[in-house]
Amino acid sequence: MQETKVVRPFPFFRAGARASQPQLSKPILVLEDVYKFFRPDQPTLRGVDLKVERGEFAFITGPSGAGKSTLLKLVYRELTVDEGRVLFCGRDICRLTDKSIPFLRRNLGVVFQDFRIIDHWTVFENVAVALEIVSMPKRLIRSRVAEALERVGLAGRGPELITNLSGGEQQRVAVARAIVPEPALILADEPTGNLDPHLAIDILTLFEEINSTGTTVLFATHDHSLISKRDHRLISIDEGRVLESQQGLKHWPGSGIHTMAG
Amino acid sequence: MDLKNAIVRARRGLREERRLYVVAVTSLAVAFICLGATLLGVTNLDAAATRWGQSGRITVFLKDGADAQDVAQLRVVLEGLADVEAVTHVTPSQARNSFLEEADVGADLSALPSDVFPASLEVTLVNGVTRERGESIASRLAQFRAVSDVESYGAWFQKLDQLLWGARMLALGLALLVMFCVVAVIGNTIRLAVARRRQEIEVMKLCGATNGFVRGPFVLEGMFQGFASALVAVLALLVGYLALHESVDSTLAALTGSRVVFLGAWTLVALLVGGALIGAIGSAVSVRRYLSV
Ligand SMILES: Nc1ncnc2c1ncn2[C@@H]1O[C@H](COP(=O)(O)OP(=O)(O)O)[C@@H](O)[C@H]1O
Ligand SMILES: [Mg+2]
Numbered sequence: 317m318q319e320t321k322v323v324r325p326f327p328f329f330r331a332g333a334r335a336s337q338p339q340l341s342k343p344i345l346v347l348e349d350v351y352k353f354f355r356p357d358q359p360t361l362r363g364v365d366l367k368v369e370r371g372e373f374a375f376i377t378g379p380s381g382a383g384k385s386t387l388l389k390l391v392y393r394e395l396t397v398d399e400g401r402v403l404f405c406g407r408d409i410c411r412l413t414d415k416s417i418p419f420l421r422r423n424l425g426v427v428f429q430d431f432r433i434i435d436h437w438t439v440f441e442n443v444a445v446a447l448e449i450v451s452m453p454k455r456l457i458r459s460r461v462a463e464a465l466e467r468v469g470l471a472g473r474g475p476e477l478i479t480n481l482s483g484g485e486q487q488r489v490a491v492a493r494a495i496v497p498e499p500a501l502i503l504a505d506e507p508t509g510n511l512d513p514h515l516a517i518d519i520l521t522l523f524e525e526i527n528s529t530g531t532t533v534l535f536a537t538h539d540h541s542l543i544s545k546r547d548h549r550l551i552s553i554d555e556g557r558v559l560e561s562q563q564g565l566k567h568w569p570g571s572g573i574h575t576m577a578g
Numbered sequence: 579m580d581l582k583n584a585i586v587r588a589r590r591g592l593r594e595e596r597r598l599y600v601v602a603v604t605s606l607a608v609a610f611i612c613l614g615a616t617l618l619g620v621t622n623l624d625a626a627a628t629r630w631g632q633s634g635r636i637t638v639f640l641k642d643g644a645d646a647q648d649v650a651q652l653r654v655v656l657e658g659l660a661d662v663e664a665v666t667h668v669t670p671s672q673a674r675n676s677f678l679e680e681a682d683v684g685a686d687l688s689a690l691p692s693d694v695f696p697a698s699l700e701v702t703l704v705n706g707v708t709r710e711r712g713e714s715i716a717s718r719l720a721q722f723r724a725v726s727d728v729e730s731y732g733a734w735f736q737k738l739d740q741l742l743w744g745a746r747m748l749a750l751g752l753a754l755l756v757m758f759c760v761v762a763v764i765g766n767t768i769r770l771a772v773a774r775r776r777q778e779i780e781v782m783k784l785c786g787a788t789n790g791f792v793r794g795p796f797v798l799e800g801m802f803q804g805f806a807s808a809l810v811a812v813l814a815l816l817v818g819y820l821a822l823h824e825s826v827d828s829t830l831a832a833l834t835g836s837r838v839v840f841l842g843a844w845t846l847v848a849l850l851v852g853g854a855l856i857g858a859i860g861s862a863v864s865v866r867r868y869l870s871v
Contacts, residue, residue: 418786421784421786422785445781449785497786
């Protein structure tokens with residue numbers, strides 16, 4: 317893990333502020349005894365404790381409805397915890413005001429199963445939007461978007477319309493949009509769920525390449541064929557609780573994993 | 579807020595929603611035309627009232643058998659007043675002739691004898707003499723021996739004032755109604771636009787756009803619609819004015835001696851700026867309500 321590679325062009329949480337040295341040395345993400353209730357009797361997350369270091373790549377797994385998306389939503393403040401704390405770079409994001417949330421999100425890149433890109437925009441426009449919202453100069457946007465498109469294997473495809481792209485290419489556009497502001501943390505919520513198995517591996521590899529430049533990646537998936545191909549840290553959610561393995565499925569303690577995450 | 583970016587996005591929005599916006603602008607332009615037409619009426623009434631009010635006139639009707647000495651003395655008194663600019667003696671036959679000239683009636687009135695027209699002194703007041711001052715001069719003139727009656731046109735001015743007041747109230751009422759229409763119509767189109775661009779809004783918020791950044795383009799789009807509606811209305815009224823004013827002018831000139839005028843520069847500015855402002859308010863209210871974040 318190389319912290320120097322984490323470029324942080326954006327103000328940290330609030331305009332004008334930068335991440336201080338102590339903040340950089342803290343784990344990038346910490347969940348402390350987090351509870352999330354959608355129904356009062358049945359918490360979706362119950363007492364989740366989690367620590368993610370800078371530069372890590374971690375799978376988040378668990379059956380459908382386990383709470384993977386919920387956990388990620390707590391991080392990008394789509395949802396707030398009912399109990400406990402979520403610390404991003406040492407700061408409790410549950411206490412952020414509505415006005416500060418955009419500044420949190422500029423430090424995060426989020427990718428979804430359904431891509432969430434705008435069909436009637438070009439590839440360039442879909443990626444550039446992440447920089448336009450911070451009023452970056454046009455020329456800088458052009459070069460940064462070109463660079464991001466190159467990283468996801470879409471070099472020179474900027475002027476094309478989204479409708480002319482295949483599913484795998486559309487997801488690459490979404491990844492480019494997530495990485496173009498060079499965020500510290502990438503949250504991927506089942507990014508391969510809508511893709512063929514070989515495309516899924518391509519996208520996974522793409523996230524690993526992004527991770528190799530120092531960006532922390534949380535990759536949520538329930539696809540075991542994908543998880544079993546890699547030795548990344550595995551965070552499994554079951555019945556609202558977190559079970560962990562530091563080195564992939566092979567090293568999972570006990571034998572219950574397949575039924576659990578099936 | 580990043581204004582340049584907001585303008586770029588608003589232009590894109592206007593292009594993408596142009597059908598929706600053309601409908602809104604057309605219907606609002608009709609509302610603005612009603613308001614503008616009323617304001618045009620007020621402006622013209624006001625102009626006429628001002629013109630007549632400034633060129634104050636008093637007609638002093640003389641008794642039939644008035645003593646020439648008394649009349650001459652009255653003239654001297656009148657000409658001595660600082661407020662009086664000129665005094666003209668109108669004999670019955672002059673009165674008859676000018677009546678026959680002006681009254682373009684079909685019937686043959688040449689048989690009218692001149693003694694139905696009383697002799698009079700036409701008093702022209704100095705420009706800028708207030709109506710109250712004119713009234714007080716008139717009431718004093720009535721006490722002279724040679725005078726049978728004094729006409730200071732007070733009742734007439736009162737009627738004009740009432741008419742003007744009514745027209746102003748009508749314009750005010752219409753202005754409020756138009757304001758309401760603009761807020762309602764633009765609010766509604768912006769609500770639709772927000773719904774149609776929900777996906778884009780979601781993406782921008784996800785990337786960390788502030789509320790101001792997301793709302794800005796919508797407010798500009800509403801502002802543009804308000805401005806465009808007012809502009810279309812003003813242009814339509816101008817075309818109407820240019821096409822009709824000559825034919826109306828000659829009739830009006832014969833009737834009242836004044837000409838038709840178009841809306842004043844400040845009224846035009848107020849219409850256009852007001853349209854833009856209310857449009858912006860309407861859309862701001864709407865995005866605030868429908869862009870819950
Ligand atoms: N907004 C919500 N309102 C009510 N229940 C929700 C909401 N979001 C998620 N849930 C519930 O929380 C549980 C976990 O959902 P989710 O986090 O989407 O699971 P996963 O992503 O692991 O499939 C599910 O049972 C789901 O029904
Ligand atoms: Mg999910």
